[in-house]
Amino acid sequence: MRLRRTRPKAARFPLRVRLVMLVCTLIVAVVGVIGVVSVSILHQNLMTQVANGVFLATDSAIGRVSAEVGSAKDLDTLGGPFGLFAAPDGYYVIADGDTVLFSVYVAPDYSARDLTDAEAAAVLRRTTGDDTTAISVPELGDFLSLRTSLTLADEPDRELTFVTGGGLDDVNATLRAFMLAEVVIGLLAAAIAASIGYRLVRRELAPLENVVDVADRVAATPMSSGEVSGGERVPLRDEDRDSEAGRVAGALNRLLTHVEASLNARHATEESMRRFVAEASHELRNPLAAIRGYADFTITTPGLDRDVVGALARIGAESLRMTTLVEQLLLLAKLDADPELRIEEIDLSKVVLETVSDARAARPGHRWRLALPPDPAVVLGDEDAIRRILLNLIGNAGHHTPPGTSVTVSLTTAEAATILSVEDDGPGIPEEALPTLFERFTQARPPGDGNTRDASTVGLGLAIVSALADASGFTVSVESRPGRTRFSVLVPHPPRVVDQRAVDGSLERPPHD
Incomplete structure (x- = not known):
């Protein structure tokens, strides 16, 4: 079983296209790496800003609750004024274990409402640890949530749970817009690089295009016989010693000069050999005819020894064979030189x-x-x-x-x-x-x-x-x-x-x- 090597798909494109594709790929890769790093840094900064806001809102809210509320039964008195302290797209939840004692959510338009039981339960269940936690609340969105403890003045032995949340929708929207801008910039940069790069690469590879054209014309030139004098060369302006394409053009010109000289030397040798064969064959015709004539004449002499007769017959046969060979060589020489046919x-x-x-x-x-x-x-x-x-x-x-x-x-x-x-x-x-x-x-x-062939x-x-x-x-x-x-x-x-x-x-x- 023979294994066939398959060319990579990229190798099926011209070199200039592959170079531009490589440059565009590198640009897209670089823009992609820069974009990932930029998005990561931007995300970190935005999350830090939201976290700072959550910490600040928590400290402010806990101070206000501790100053105005003495016991858990008085938390209902915080309904209206307390909502003003929550940042837009944020919430507060106060709970005793799993029991929600107070909750409020301030929408981005500054309208306030109580959290539903399901929303409050989701906030309490998903907010864990002593640091901020990114959570998702059904029907509300994504938040950065902080869980702390709260002790009221009239109930020092009762520890309540206080949860503050700051919305992440603006952060997510900013990140999406930034990533979209990165993609657009990357594609635009790749398109500009492809357009300008193709023209630059084509200009730089123009000598190679001329090399290919000259090589194709030389390949179509018959060189099996005759004198080669096509004179196909890459233009001298393309022989630039400072570029690879220019060196290839110069090397091809030197190669073609050497090949033409070699082929013309071979043609001259063949012509000399043909002339020699033709002249030698022509000069051999008369001696061979004379040898055959004398052999045929002598063999008719009466009284010759049988061995002599056999030798003369052999001389006549060989001279006839040589005459045939000479005629064939002369015919081939004539066909090589200038065949004249009567059509x-x-x-x-x-x-x-x-x-x-x-x-x-x-x-x-x-x-x-x-x-x-x-x-x-x-x-x-x-x-x-x-x-x-x-x-x-x-x-x-x-x-x-x-x-x-x-x-x-x-x-x-x-x-x-x-x-x-x-x-x-x-x-x-x-x-x-x-x-x-x-x-x-x-x-x-x-x-x-x-032994089936005739020796002649x-x-x-x-x-x-x-x-x-x-x-x-x-x-x-x-x-x-x-x-x-x-x-x-x-x-x-x-x-x-x-x-x-x-x-x-x-x-x-x-x-x-």
Whole structure:
């Protein structure tokens, strides 16, 4: 099982966007930390202010009660005047245990009322300890409450509970408004940073944009052959030694200069080699013809020893093989330099019939079959080039398969192209040899058998097929497995040569021997 690495979602955005996102995230984080700290400090200060008010109100109220009330039964006399001492949104509760003796609540609008039994019970139950306690009273809201003890002058042995509360609604409203302001300021700061930062980052990364554009154009430039002189470079103004983007731009320019120099040096070497091969091949034609002629002439001399006759025959055969090699090298050199093709209408069916007839005569041990459409397959191309392609493919099938092998040559006419195929049921081609099969001097032995090929081959036949196909605008391909090897040449149709009858797939004639 193969594990696939998944890119983080942030990595799918351009660098400038990621930088702005990072800056905005940092700004929001900083504003958030500052906001939390500010809210905490503000909350502490506001709570301290409310607590101071509660302590002050408690001291004032207890002093007034102690001065004006002698016993618990007189607490009812505090009803009106006592309420004036409670701060707005505050309360007082006096109780003996769980029994409420007196209570008053002053609303924010300074109106006063008694606490209900449920409200008073909640205040007594939730206010604990000797310090202020934040409580919530149903129907009233949040308060900071303080619980103290009260002793009246006429009842010194009776300890009452005195509870003072100051409202926290204003504190909560202030904190909510402050937090909302912090959020708005943070988002506004992030938006401003994103807007300005994007423009600044884009300006600073402009050299990288030029680097990408130049790299894309260079990547689209064919460099497999020929001289490279595109001259694509990042503008000199972007080569800033003080910035990373500028250093990348300068490094790319130096890299492109080095690569162009290397490729041009390779091209010059290849051109020199091609000229050498062409000139050497041309110079070898006459000596080889002379060697073969003298061997053929001498072998007819009467009375020669049998060994001498065999040697002369061997000399003639090898000179013929060398002549074939020289002709192939000359053809490849010509195709590399400037292929001159004569484009005309060709009846491909006729070419196939003639070539297969010659193959039957040359290799009677193979079974040759044809699969042709009923009507002439007319294409545009150079007849000599097409004949050479077909001859080499058929010769390749004959050389590399044992006698008794069936070789089928077929034509399939479709709407856009005619496909010429040469298929055999021989031992096949090793899989590792397929990627380089059309390269020069490639020799692939059938799997498990190294003796089926003719020694006269040097690995140029399929290279010539590929070169002629490229020069003609054809596409050549190969499929192979043990028991089936198929070479296909796709010959595209110009608009005026389209055969509409190929659409129904009924043009192919069944194979025949």
